[in-house]
Amino acid sequence: MFYELLTLHHPHAEVQTLDAMLEAVKNVPASFAVMVNHPVQGPPPIDLAWFVEKGLRKNAAERYQTAQEMIDRLQRRAAGDIPIQCPTTFSIRMTTMMRRAIARRPFLMTAVFLFGLLGTLGLAGFGAMHLVR
Numbered sequence: 001m002f003y004e005l006l007t008l009h010h011p012h013a014e015v016q017t018l019d020a021m022l023e024a025v026k027n028v029p030a031s032f033a034v035m036v037n038h039p040v041q042g043p044p045p046i047d048l049a050w051f052v053e054k055g056l057r058k059n060a061a062e063r064y065q066t067a068q069e070m071i072d073r074l075q076r077r078a079a080g081d082i083p084i085q086c087p088t089t090f091s092i093r094m095t096t097m098m099r100r101a102i103a104r105r106p107f108l109m110t111a112v113f114l115f116g117l118l119g120t121l122g123l124a125g126f127g128a129m130h131l132v133r
Contacts, residue, residue: 002051002052002055003030003033003052003055003056006033006044006048006049006052007033007036007038007041007044008038008040008041009036009038011030011031011056012024012025012028012030026058027058029056029058030052030053030056032049032053033048033049033052033053034046034049046086046088046089046092047077047082047083047085047089047092048077050083050085050086050089051070051073051074051077055070080096080100082096
């Protein structure tokens with residue numbers, strides 16, 4: 001159901017008969033939720049697509065084992081704990097960590113950022129000077 005809420009599309013909508021539906025549910029993986037296009041809704045957040053993907057895995061041992069496990073995962077997501085499962089979720093996780101670090105120590109993080117920026121600009125300027133010669 002969560003897949004349908006995120007995508008506004010049934011994972012096996014093209015299936016026509018009950019026997020074919022049962023076969024599809026058992027053996028045909030659903031499309032990754034961010035790959036499903038809908039005219040009135042954009043793709044869902046990728047971390048929720050991964051959440052749904054785990055819940056729809058064909059191997060029962062790879063799925064969430066309890067509803068509580070799913071709730072815990074969604075609560076961790078709400079707290080900003082996004083598991084790294086692809087480059088996009090890596091970026092989300094790093095952004096969240098930086099935001100938290102800035103909130104805890106704004107002056108220190110501002111100084112670190114500025115020194116890093118000045119160092120980068122200095123290296124770029126140093127490299128440009130060698131190109132000019």
